[in-house]
Each structure stands twice: as structure tokens, then as C-alpha cells.
Amino acid sequence: MIARPSEPPSAGTVADAERGHWADTLLPRAVRPYARLARWERPIGWWLLLWPCWWSAALAADAAGRPWPKPLHLALFMIGAIAMRGAGCTWNDLVDRDIDAAVARTRSRPIPSGQVSIRAAWAFLGLQALVGLVVLVQFDRFTIVLCLSSLGIVAIYPFMKRITDWPQAFLGLAFSWGALVGWSAALQRLDVAPVVLYLGCILWTIGYDTIYAHQDKEDDAIVGVRSTARFFAGATRRWLVGLYGAAILCHAGAFALAGVGLLAWIGLAGFALHLAWQVIRLDIDDPDACLALFRANRWAGWILFAGLVADGLRRL
Template sequence: MVFSTRDTGPVSDAVKRHWVDTRLPAGLRPYARLARWERPIGWWLLLWPCWWSASLAAIAAGHGWPDPWHLFLFFVGAIAMRGAGCTYNDLVDVDIDSKVERTRSRPIPAGQVTKFQAKVFLLLQALIGLLVLLQFNTFSIGLGIASLLTVAVYPFMKRVTDWPQLFLGFAFSWGALMGWAAEFGSLAWAPVLLYLGGICWTIGYDTIYAHQDKEDDALVGVKSTARLFGDRTKPALMALYSFATVLFALAAMLADAGPAAFVGILAGVVHLGWQIVVLDIDDADQCLKLFRSNTTYGWILFAGFLADALIGWL
């Protein structure tokens, strides 16, 4: 692959003065931006369902903690596959991105990389993801391959449905199945309910994110739940986050979790409630801040599940 030497600057909504823009050689920066390395929130959101599921599996199996090797593999896989997914999304959406203020500075529409270079980079990231997947049991490998269907269809959904965030949820919550499968080599109702809860959570946080682009989206014909809900976004978020919380609690019950897990879930409710209360759908900067705060929500649930596994083991 021939690296680009044209660096026209960072993406407009990227983290400022990130190591991607200050330490990487100029020729590598456009590829790092394709993978969104300067915006780690994406791979955190992909990683959390994996780690939650691995922790619930540890509780169900009577272990004191999830398998550290599995946690590491999920970490590497989340970074690789989030990067691959973003690269694929940018290839599919290049015509739309060039018309939207926030995205026209992305590497492909900005001319920092060619489509061919992006495709090669996509393949390299996918190969890393495949190497990670092959470390798991046979059932998990098949389950991981099946997830590619959700990834493949997602970029096209904003053109045909008001619910593209639902399809993002299908893809980004898949780890809720993977963590359990990696431990047991099968699925049960607990990870399925965790998956469904993850979908509701994803629709919620990505609706907040989509409010940044609603004016441009309307002009270019892109659909989203932000445009669908409009001024009813807060009630919609209350419903989505409530469904997510109930489903997470049911998953914890079926995994035979103890009080610490439910304390974590309740603490998470406080955080999600704060998002809804302070949200201003017309303040793009605040929408981005609240979207990124879901990393904190992920830590809250994970901490509760980890504590419960340890307490149960002791």
C-alpha cells in the first residue's frame, strides 16, 4: 500500500491535538483518521457489550473474574473492527460525507486517501479482526462471522429507513453474544437479553449523536431517529434507556447475579437520567459530549458486574 503524503488537517469533529495529529508521520495520519483512532469512543462502545457479556458469563460460571485473555482479545478486536467498519462506512458514504459540514473533511472526500488505498486498509484491519476471532472456540467463530451481515447493511439503512440507529444497534451490540459464547461455547437467554438491551442503549446514544447533523441530513435526504423523534427526543430516550435497563437487569437475573450487579445497573440509571435531563438537542457540542459520556456508563455497568463476580467467588 502506498501511503498518502497529503495531510490536509484533522477531521472537523476529531479530538484536538490528539497523538494522531501530533506524533504519527504525516503519511499515516489519514489512515488513522479513517479508523477513527483519534476518537476512541467508537471502539469503547463496541467493546462494552463484549466485556459486559464476559463478566456475566463469569458470574454464571462461578468464576471470580472474566477470562483476562478474552478481555484482551475483545479489546484488540474492537479497535480493529471498529476501524474496519468506519473505513467501510466512509467508502459507502463518500458522496454523502462530501455534502455534510461535519464529515466533508474526512480522509476520502477530503482527498487525503484514494478509494483503493482505503479498501486495502480496510482489508488489513479485517485480517487483524479475523486473527483475533480465530483465537476463540468454534461456536464463537461462527457467531463472529455472522455479525458481518449487520456491519454490511448498516451504512445503507440511513437511505431507506428512519431507524438506521436500530441497525447500528444490531452491529454494535453483537459483543453481548460473543462474551458469553467465548466462555460457554453456546448461547442462553442472559446474553440474548443483554444484546436486546444493548440495542436499545445504542439507539439512545446514537440518537443524541445524530442531532449534530440533523439540518445537513435533512438537506441531503439522510434519515435518522434524531430527525424522526425531533422535539420528542427526551421522551423517546426515556423509553429506550428504560427498556435497556430492564433488559440488562433481566439478563443479570438469569446469570444468577447478586446485589453488586444490580447496584451497578441502578448507578447506570442515574447516569442515563443525567444525559436526558441536561440534553439540548440544538447544541451540537453538548450532544457530542453526552454521546461520549457513554464510556462512563460502560464502566459503571462493567464495575458492577466485576464486583459481583468477585463477591460471588469469595
């Protein structure tokens, strides 16, 4: 539905935010709008950004004969994912503030509702980017350059929903970059295996974000926002079979190129079963079910990561 100009925002609330989260209960009231702007109450976003990094780091460790990925790298990737996901959300909300003001689920977000000014949002974006930069300079020069080369994709992503039915593909290009970075940070180079893993992560991202986008398809049609959810429509399940199936094949190719052992393959099998479960349970006309399936991808990530780590540990 379209918001009526006379409708005032509900002060201090965001319609699509998590209720009872620590960001809304423990933080000072003045900070809470910024927490919502960065989506701190919705950790699934940074988990999905983090998983390609951790998968790639674990895959590189396994390929190099190490028992586990470097704990410091895993910690840096997590801090970086939280900071840069928040920066990305802030940038997206700055670009989309007019669209958000016209959509029921998003018009109470901090910028369109006036809880955070445009100037303050830009300052907060810069602060989060600075945290990301501090994390970035802990790595080698090759990895730093590799990370910086993704900024163009991140910058153009919010505009893609205006010009293509495939904005989820551009999200995949940005969110999956960690599949290259995790390997680079571990081995100071790129090989074919992380590139194939990157392709698989892009396909996985298109799939899960299509499920997410089905929540907003009616409002998106009204305001002219394009998405794979609207493009696939009633054929979404068949598209997901293809996207998820191709993602699993790419992951298998990366595993084969890296020479992983049995436990990693068992993890990949569990990952595949989880994606199959998502396809079976999908109901594109139930927004709550779509959101639950989207969030379930955090556990899909854990399954694949656990298999890779277990495969490395067998060397002990």
C-alpha cells in the first residue's frame, strides 16, 4: 500500500524491525535510530555477508593442509561484515528514501520517518566505513586491493532495482565477494577454486534474496521497483531449483579443485538438503514464511562451514 502524505510516522519505531532486540532495549534512545539504520537488530544480513568469507577461508585452509582457518581472520571478517553490512544498509536507505517513504513496510525507517537526518546518516555511513577500513588494513596488500575493487559494485547496487529485473544478481556480486577475499587473505593469491566458489555464492544469493523479495512484491509493483520475485512470479520454485542446483554444482567444483576430504563433502550434502527443504517449503504468498526461509540460510551457512572445518580438523 502507498503511504498517505498525512500519515505521521510512529515516533521511535520501525515497522519491519525486530521487537525486543538489545538494540532497542539496551542502547541509549538517541543511538537506537542508528542501530535500526544499520539493521543491528537483524543479524541475518551480516551473517549472509560473512558466510562466503568464512567458507573461503576454511576452504583455503583445507586446501593448504592446515587444520583450521586463522581465528584472527575469522574475527576480522565478522567485524568487517557487521560494519560494512551496516554501511551498505545506510547507503541503501539514503538512495531509497523516497521509495521507502511510499512502501508500508519501510516508510517508518529512520530516514523517511525523520528519526535520522540526511546529514547524520552520511556521517554514520562514514563512521562505519572507517571501521571497515581499520579491519581492511590488517590484511596483505593484495587482499586490500581485492576488497577495494568491490566498492563499485556496492555503490551501484541500490540503483539496479530501478533498471533491471535482476537486482538480486548485483546483490550477489557484492555479497559474495568474500568468497575471493577469504582465500586471498589465507594464501595471498587467487586460484580457480575461490572463483568457482564465488559464482556459486552469487547463485545462492539470488535464490535467497528472491525469497526475501516476495514479501514486498505488491508494494514494489505499485512504486515501480523491479526484482526477480516479480520477474519469476509463479515460476519462482522452478527458478530456485535451477539457481540452488547450479550453486551446489559450483560449490562442488570449488571443493574438487581444492581437494577437500569426505567430511567437507558431507557438509556440502547437508547444505544441499537444506536448500531443497527451502524450495519444498516455499509459499510465495506468505510473507512471514518467506522471511523465515530467508533467515534459515544462516543455518545453511553453518552446515557448509562445519563440514569444511571438520575436514580440516581430521588432519590432527
